[in-house]
Amino acid sequence: MMSFNLRPDQVAEELVEFNEKLVNGLQNMLEVGEISEGVTEREAVFTDDKLTLYRYKAPEGGRQNKVPMLIVYALVNRPYMTDLQENRSMIKGLLDGGQDVYLIDWGYPDRSDRYLTLDDYINGYIDSCVDYICARHGIDGINLLGICQGGTFSLCYSAIHPEKVNALVTMVTPIDFKTPDNMLSHWVQQVDIDLLVDTLGNVSGEMLNWTFLNLKPYHLTSLKYLSMVDLMQDVDQMKNFMRMEKWIFDSPDQAGEAYRQFIKDFFQENRFITGGLKIGEHDVSLDEVTMPVLNVYADQDHLVPPDASRALKYRVGTKDYTELSFKGGHIGIYVSGKAQATVPPAIAEWLDSRS
Amino acid sequence: MAENNPWLDSWMQAQQQFLNKWSEMASGVTPQASSPANAWAEGMEKWWKQAAPSTPDLSSDLYEKLMEMGKSFFSMAEGYTTSSHPMGHTHEHLNHWFDQMKENYRQLHEGGATLSEQAKQGAKDFMAFWEVPMESWHKTAHKMMPHAIEWPSFYGFDPRKPEGQLFEQMHKLLSMPQVGYSRENQERMQELGRLVLDYQEAASDYNKAFARVAQESIEEFQKVIAGIDKDTPLEVNSLRDLYTTWINVCEDIYADFAMSDEYQSIYGRMVNAFMALKKESEALMDKQLESLNMPTRREVDAISEKLQQVKRENRTLRAELAGIKARLDAAAGPAKAPRAVAKKKVAKKKVAKKAAAKKKATVKKKTRSR
Numbered sequence: 020m021m022s023f024n025l026r027p028d029q030v031a032e033e034l035v036e037f038n039e040k041l042v043n044g045l046q047n048m049l050e051v052g053e054i055s056e057g058v059t060e061r062e063a064v065f066t067d068d069k070l071t072l073y074r075y076k077a078p079e080g081g082r083q084n085k086v087p088m089l090i091v092y093a094l095v096n097r098p099y100m101t102d103l104q105e106n107r108s109m110i111k112g113l114l115d116g117g118q119d120v121y122l123i124d125w126g127y128p129d130r131s132d133r134y135l136t137l138d139d140y141i142n143g144y145i146d147s148c149v150d151y152i153c154a155r156h157g158i159d160g161i162n163l164l165g166i167c168q169g170g171t172f173s174l175c176y177s178a179i180h181p182e183k184v185n186a187l188v189t190m191v192t193p194i195d196f197k198t199p200d201n202m203l204s205h206w207v208q209q210v211d212i213d214l215l216v217d218t219l220g221n222v223s224g225e226m227l228n229w230t231f232l233n234l235k236p237y238h239l240t241s242l243k244y245l246s247m248v249d250l251m252q253d254v255d256q257m258k259n260f261m262r263m264e265k266w267i268f269d270s271p272d273q274a275g276e277a278y279r280q281f282i283k284d285f286f287q288e289n290r291f292i293t294g295g296l297k298i299g300e301h302d303v304s305l306d307e308v309t310m311p312v313l314n315v316y317a318d319q320d321h322l323v324p325p326d327a328s329r330a331l332k333y334r335v336g337t338k339d340y341t342e343l344s345f346k347g348g349h350i351g352i353y354v355s356g357k358a359q360a361t362v363p364p365a366i367a368e369w370l371d372s373r374s
Numbered sequence: 375m376a377e378n379n380p381w382l383d384s385w386m387q388a389q390q391q392f393l394n395k396w397s398e399m400a401s402g403v404t405p406q407a408s409s410p411a412n413a414w415a416e417g418m419e420k421w422w423k424q425a426a427p428s429t430p431d432l433s434s435d436l437y438e439k440l441m442e443m444g445k446s447f448f449s450m451a452e453g454y455t456t457s458s459h460p461m462g463h464t465h466e467h468l469n470h471w472f473d474q475m476k477e478n479y480r481q482l483h484e485g486g487a488t489l490s491e492q493a494k495q496g497a498k499d500f501m502a503f504w505e506v507p508m509e510s511w512h513k514t515a516h517k518m519m520p521h522a523i524e525w526p527s528f529y530g531f532d533p534r535k536p537e538g539q540l541f542e543q544m545h546k547l548l549s550m551p552q553v554g555y556s557r558e559n560q561e562r563m564q565e566l567g568r569l570v571l572d573y574q575e576a577a578s579d580y581n582k583a584f585a586r587v588a589q590e591s592i593e594e595f596q597k598v599i600a601g602i603d604k605d606t607p608l609e610v611n612s613l614r615d616l617y618t619t620w621i622n623v624c625e626d627i628y629a630d631f632a633m634s635d636e637y638q639s640i641y642g643r644m645v646n647a648f649m650a651l652k653k654e655s656e657a658l659m660d661k662q663l664e665s666l667n668m669p670t671r672r673e674v675d676a677i678s679e680k681l682q683q684v685k686r687e688n689r690t691l692r693a694e695l696a697g698i699k700a701r702l703d704a705a706a707g708p709a710k711a712p713r714a715v716a717k718k719k720v721a722k723k724k725v726a727k728k729a730a731a732k733k734k735a736t737v738k739k740k741t742r743s744r
Contacts, residue, residue: 027455030613034451041440048436068685133675134682143689205633209642211649218653219518220675229514233507233632237625241503242618244436244443264436 037248044251051258054265056099059110061122065151069126072148075102077114084367086162086185086374087119087152091145091176093168094277095227097269098124100353101166103262107354109363116367118162123148123169127271133220135274137175137281138299145176149183160310162370164188167323167349171285174331175298178307186311186373188366191349193323194305195330197289202234203322207286216279224270234321263354292330305331311339311373315352315362322349341369415445415499442506445499450620451613453500469596475500476592483585504588504624508581515648519655541571566658569651576647580640583631591627595620 065072077083090110092098101122102110113120123145128135152161160183165173170192177184196204216222232239250256290296296303312335316328325344332340343365345352352358419441453471478497481489489497548567552560598608598619610616631637660670 024609024611025454025613025616030451030455033613034448037447041444130674131678131681134679139682139686143686147689200633202629202632205638206641209638209646211642211646214646214649214653218649218656220671223514223518225514225517229507229510232510235625236506236628237503237621240439240506241443241446242621244439245447245614245617247440261436268435 040248040252044248044257047251047254047257048261050254051261054258054262056097056265057102058105058108059102059114064121064155065148067144067147069128069132070144070148071124071126072151073122073124075110075114075120075122077119081115082117084118084162084371084374085156086158086160086370087121087156088113088162088164088370089145089148089152090120090122091163091165091169091173092123092125093166094125094128094140094273095168095270097266097271098122098166100266100350103266103354104259106356107259107359109353109359112359112363113367116364116371118367118370121148121152121161125271128221128274129272130220133275136276136299137172137284138301140277141172141175141298142179142301145172146180146183149176149180153183159183160185162186162188162374164190164366165192166190167192168281171281171291174291174305174308175296175303177310178303178305179298179301181307181309184310186313186370187308188313188315188370189328189331190315191317191320191323191328191352192314192331193285193327194291194334195289195327196285197292198324198326198330200324201327203230204286206230207282210282212279212282212287216275220275221272222275222278223272227270227273228268231322263350291334304336305334306336309336311341312337313341313343313366313369315343315345315366317345317347317349317352319347319351320349339373343369415441415448442502445502447613447617449496449499449502450617454613454616469599472592472596472599476589479585479592480589483582501588503621504591505584508584511580511644512577518652541575544571562654562658566651566654569647569654573644573647573651576640576644580644583636583640587627587631588624591624594627595623598623 060076061073062076063071064074090098090101092101102108105111110120110122125144149161149163153159163173163177163184163186165171165188167190170189171194173187173189174192174194177187193201198204219226247260250260284290284296288295290303291305294304312331314328314331316323316325318325320328329342332342343362345358345362347355347358352362453475454468475497478489478493479501482494482497544567548564548571550564552564608619610619656671660672663670
């Protein structure tokens with residue numbers, strides 16, 4: 020039996036208090052102003068079409084891993100999630116851990132990018148960035164860190180070009196796209212992707228936002244905004260909330276052909292598991308991923324279920340395979356205080372011992 | 375029940391305080407709410423009209439979301455307060471109120487002909503958050519269409535019901551064979567009409583399934599209140615606790631629904647029907663543009679595809695060139711190049727060679743990844 024310790028006059032009082040908080044909070048909202056993106060100093064070192072390769076400035080005087088690290092973010096959402104604010108920055112954590120950090124910013128594709136394929140992204144753009152970094156540092160291979168869909172790309176890249184990857188870190192990366200708890204995969208099975216891409220060309224960020232919001236529509240709307248009223252009492256907390264809110268809905272359009280192949284080959288055909296994956300002219304098999312692999316996943320991830328990530332363990336070609344589980348969700352792994360304290364240092368330590 | 379309820383005094387006082395607070399923020403004049411239940415929403419809306427021009431776009435979205443959340447939250451508060459019995463037994467009265475909401479919501483989705491406007495609004499506010507997935511889809515889809523089409527309303531639209539016989543007639547009309555000079559054009563318009571009906575049916579099925587599951591959520595919450603099917607007793611010390619429990623129940627029921635075969639089917643059908651409609655609309659739009667001697671989407675896409683192919687070929691050629699230069703530098707010997715650069719180029723020689731060979735094969739076949 021549910022126990023009610025709640026008199027209706029208490030409810031009225033609670034509402035009055037809530038209303039006051041909301042009134043004050045909305046005043047604070049007007050003072051928030053522009054929301055910045057990214058906090059760590061960086062330099063654009065290379066561009067290719069809409070792609071920009073950034074190198075982050077390392078702290079002065081610290082020791083640095085001689086093998087630089089390239090972060091490959093997903094095409095969905097923007098990479099400033101990794102450097103959201105001063106006390107929530109995975110990039111900062113990696114720099115503090117002695118890594119030389121590069122990051123690919125894919126930019127915002129437009130209709131002229133509609134025919135970009137996964138081959139263009141993986142064997143074109145990523146390969147160009149890797150070649151640039153290798154040339155700049157006079158080395159043969161780099162450390163690669165792929166995030167979410169970027170992790171899937173990084174696995175493909177590592178399988179095709181193993182000689183250019185010294186060590187691979189995958190973060191919240193789907194490998195088995197058909198685990199029973201994968202809601203996104205469940206939804207897309209009866210969608211005619213050819214019709215969708217032939218019709219839309221590029222797939223709009225707004226449509227993706229709708230899809231992601233529907234994964235947990237009531238927690239991600241009603242309950243979130245109810246909790247926001249408490250945060251609104253403090254301008255700094257409100258800024259942090261709005262920064263996250265901006266990131267969540269800052270979704271670039273997806274290049275049509277790349278989207279077509281990604282959804283069909285991975286979500287519908289599950290080709291990492293069933294085999295037969297081809298990127299351009301290259302057959303891709305996880306057996307070819309022979310460099311050391313660190314697989315980082317979040318055990319409460321509602322977007323990429325843990326089993327979808329852990330599937331890598333039995334399929335990857337390397338004998339040097341490590342898993343790191345984080346108690347949190349898909350976003351928390353980058354921004355929570357606990358994640359800041361544990362995940363980047365663990366990655367840095369793992370890389371240092373293999374570089 | 376409400377007329378003899380002493381708790382109404384505190385509820386009315388709260389409403390007055392909302393109005394006063396919002397009016398302080400806005401013009402200073404206390405607004406008159408159309409009903410006590412709407413005081414909060416009306417006060418906030420009045421304030422927002424003044425504040426909105428000076429706020430960034432993101433804040434406008436946030437305001438809408440706050441409003442959706444607030445309507446449900448305040449609606450629950452009103453239901454809880456006005457249905458409570460002076461001597462306690464709260465959950466029974468709350469249960470009764472939920473029954474009423476469930477019935478009103480059911481009727482609303484069947485047209486709501488017998489419901490008062492207040493009852494309709496009450497049911498809409500109470501379930502405002504539940505309809506986020508459908509509302510967002512309609513907003514998203516609407517923006518994608520080249521021209522406005524008639525969307526099925528959330529409430530009471532069922533093309534297959536007797537009152538929807540118009541749809542059946544339209545299907546027949548759209549299947550009539552065409553003759554004469556403009557036959558081809560007429561057939562295309564008929565096809566567009568069929569696709570509109572198809573999409574409206576699919577969207578209606580999606581809406582109806584959501585409405586049904588919404589009622590299941592209310593029933594499940596009633597079970598939670600009554601302690602059925604729950605091992606752990608729940609303690610409610612605030613309206614927030616109650617509301618959070620309600621949202622958690624809704625999310626659980628929705629998650630089961632979203633992972634069902636039924637959802638996969640209605641979701642796929644709605645998205646596919648929409649895409650088919652949009653594709654045909656754009657083909658017609660292209661025809662119109664062509665007749666005006668304007669570039670069409672199809673032509674622009676064809677140019678983009680060719681451009682992408684040229685970019686690919688350039689990339690391959692650049693890689694081949696880099697390979698040739700590396701081989702020449704290596705042949706010239708390390709003395710002619712700075713040490714670090716020479717080391718890198720020798721090391722990359724094999725890689726560049728391999729990449730060039732692979733990319734050459736790509737150009738030869740000119741296939742696209744799908």
